[in-house]
Amino acid sequence: MTVHFIGAGPGAPDLLTLRGRDLIAASPVCLYAGSLVPPDMLEFCPPHARLVDTALMTLTEIVEEMVRAHRHGLDVARLASGDPSVFSAMAEQMRRLDGVGVPYDVCPGVPAYAAAAAALRRELTVPTVAQTVTLTRIAARATPMPDGESLAALGIAGGTVVLHLAVHRIEELVKELVDVHGPDCPAAVVAHASREYQVVLRGHLDGIAGQVRAAGIERTAVVIVGRALAAAHFPDSHLYSDTRCRA
The missing domain is CATH 3.40.1010.10 (Tetrapyrrole methylase, N-terminal domain)
Known part of the structure; x- marks a missing residue:
């Protein structure tokens, strides 16, 4: 058994x-x-x-x-x-x-953040823009966060931040992230990722909370914040570069 x-x-x-x-x-x-x-x-x-x-x-x-x-x-x-x-x-x-x-x-299974990124049609790691993905949550009614794992502390590392179990406190997490990433930082929320009734919201930190409240999203959602969500001008990856292929 x-x-x-x-x-x-x-x-x-x-x-x-x-x-x-x-x-x-x-x-x-x-x-x-x-x-x-x-x-x-x-x-x-x-x-x-x-x-x-x-x-x-x-x-x-x-x-x-x-x-x-x-x-x-x-x-x-x-x-x-x-x-x-x-x-x-x-x-x-x-x-x-x-x-x-x-x-x-x-x-193992397909993680929610991967399904959310697929819904957004975005790679969370983009050359010279973001090469680190932080998976975290915020302290609420759940178990307290360990020392050194506050959003402010984790945000200093930069990259892409993915928050689980946090959309119900969207205003609080936005307030913490704005201080590090700035109000114009791209942000997205995907609720019920991969399901027929999934909801995809795109915007910036200074407006994403309003979109979440207007859509009535309170759970089963992933919040993603970072410049990779809107990156357009970045070098090609070394993996497929012409220089590497000729070496």
Whole structure:
């Protein structure tokens, strides 16, 4: 028996990896957050699978479901939106499973920020403009941010900043980022990336909060800030340069 932590991707069922799809299809138990994982994803589950919506469950209750499946020798598909390596709460579940001897593995998925960049038709790293991507969030009702990881501190590094779990406090994050990037810095918000009803907003830091409020976006969105979003004048990458090809 194995608990499979599976990156379910940003939402579109056809962005689920083939490995993830096959693991779901072979697991008699599926744990998923109904507030994040679309119902279409559950169609890959085998007939009569035990489907457990974890949206309102505690960590203890979630782990108890996994332990129960372990006792009965049933594989578990534990779906995480996007990729489980970022903001999935996977680490704390694994720590509990290690404590009770339940085996697990991890299947990566398409991260939300990648789906957002695709919707924007933008590369987040552009030669001489941005070669660093910072994935972060802000402290709100969630766990406090570690020392040295404030938006102001991270913003000094420049590059492209991607914020998860932060759109509901758009005014606050804009205020912090403006001090470093300036009010004219390109900014974008993509809600429900990859789904039929995705919303894409483009603008600058000084106006993006108003667009977010006007669109009624409060969750399931990625905020991206950086000059790469509007870069037009930059040198070609060395990877495909004529000079390199002749060397």
